[in-house]
Amino acid sequence: MAALLKRSASLLRAGALQKHGVLTKQALCLFSTNMRMFTNKISVEMDGTTGVAVLTMKSPPVNSLSLDFLTEFTISLEKLEMDKACRGVILTSALPRVFSAGLDITEMCGKSAEHYAAFWRAVQEFWLKLYTSNMVTVAAINGSCPAGGCLMALVCDYRVMADDPKFSIGLNETKLGIVAPFWFKDTMTNTIGNRETEKALQLGYMYSPADALKVGLVDQLASADKVETVASTVMSEWLAIPDHARHLTKSMMRKPTRDRLVTHRDADITSFVNFVTKDSIQKSLQMYLESLKQRKR
Numbered sequence: 001m002a003a004l005l006k007r008s009a010s011l012l013r014a015g016a017l018q019k020h021g022v023l024t025k026q027a028l029c030l031f032s033t034n035m036r037m038f039t040n041k042i043s044v045e046m047d048g049t050t051g052v053a054v055l056t057m058k059s060p061p062v063n064s065l066s067l068d069f070l071t072e073f074t075i076s077l078e079k080l081e082m083d084k085a086c087r088g089v090i091l092t093s094a095l096p097r098v099f100s101a102g103l104d105i106t107e108m109c110g111k112s113a114e115h116y117a118a119f120w121r122a123v124q125e126f127w128l129k130l131y132t133s134n135m136v137t138v139a140a141i142n143g144s145c146p147a148g149g150c151l152m153a154l155v156c157d158y159r160v161m162a163d164d165p166k167f168s169i170g171l172n173e174t175k176l177g178i179v180a181p182f183w184f185k186d187t188m189t190n191t192i193g194n195r196e197t198e199k200a201l202q203l204g205y206m207y208s209p210a211d212a213l214k215v216g217l218v219d220q221l222a223s224a225d226k227v228e229t230v231a232s233t234v235m236s237e238w239l240a241i242p243d244h245a246r247h248l249t250k251s252m253m254r255k256p257t258r259d260r261l262v263t264h265r266d267a268d269i270t271s272f273v274n275f276v277t278k279d280s281i282q283k284s285l286q287m288y289l290e291s292l293k294q295r296k297r
């Protein structure tokens with residue numbers, strides 16, 4: 001299994017995933033009944049009776065989306081997608097206070113242009129795979145989820161968040177001196193509408209769970225210890241709908257947004273590399289990382 005994952009990871013990095021569209025069946029072993037799979041940063045438990053998998057992020061300290069994390073996540077999702085028995089995935093975190101801190105900022109600092117391009121392609125791939133998944137996807141948000149963490153939740157079909165005012169959710173990129181790309185913005189707009197997105201993105205606003213519910217950024221709140229149970233209940237409701245009808249409807253709704261990224265994918269990578277290699281952006285990101293460290297002192 002480790003060798004298989006390693007091979008799949010190198011395929012993904014080499015761009016083979018993009019070239020061929022999906023990982024080949026030979027490259028993956030499929031789930032069939034109850035299955036568990038562990039990588040360094042992710043564990044997947046699939047219940048063969050319900051057809052529901054729980055994908056748990058377990059990459060301390062904050063489940064940041066590094067290149068390795070994104071690769072492992074995308075491969076795990078692809079494996080579930082190829083398993084006919086798997087109809088739904090619940091995403092959650094094994095960490096006590098954080099769902100995901102978003103993109104790993106260290107991947108965007110002090111690296112080569114080639115690295116930034118590979119990283120951004122992996123971010124795009126992660127978004128595309130999750131956004132267009134045939135499966136029902138439910139985010140069980142049991143901690144804070146800024147920026148890329150919020151994006152991950154937003155691309156799911158349904159969001160249940162822990163009702164704890166210490167947690168927050170939003171696209172806070174402007175606070176780091178960076179800009180949410182158009183497909184982050186599209187995903188947010190599709191969820192909470194143009195006006196609210198315009199305010200939220202400019203201000204880099206982080207919503208409390210109650211405010212997130214009010215604007216429709218999350219669909220439901222639950223006490224912290226019930227988030228996953230509520231997510232499972234929601235999942236059964238969604239799975240009561242015939243898969244083909246539900247999925248065709250999802251594709252119809254999401255196609256224009258998906259197509260926009262697919263059409264502009266290479267240009268988006270070029271924009272990202274040009275942007276992130278600017279001295280001023282590097283300085284902003286370094287200062288932000290430093291401020292995160294200072295907060296602890």
Ligand SMILES: CCCCCCCCC/C=C/C(=O)SCCNC(=O)CCNC(=O)[C@H](O)C(C)(C)COP(=O)(O)OP(=O)(O)OC[C@H]1O[C@@H](n2cnc3c(N)ncnc32)[C@H](O)[C@@H]1OP(=O)(O)O
Nearest residue numbers: 061064101102103104105144146147148179271275292293
């Ligand atoms: C034109 C086109 C243009 C394209 C333009 C480019 C577009 C880019 C889009 C970017 C999208 C993003 O997701 S950017 C990422 C935005 N993310 C954030 O702002 C999250 C910042 N983090 C936090 O707010 C907090 O860490 C939070 C998640 C709530 C958890 O708080 P805690 O108190 O539990 O933990 P902390 O003590 O803060 O953090 C623990 C350690 O993790 C590190 N850490 C925290 N978040 C991290 C992160 N995202 N990446 C790396 N490292 C991180 C801290 O520095 C600490 O490191 P040590 O001190 O060494 O232990």
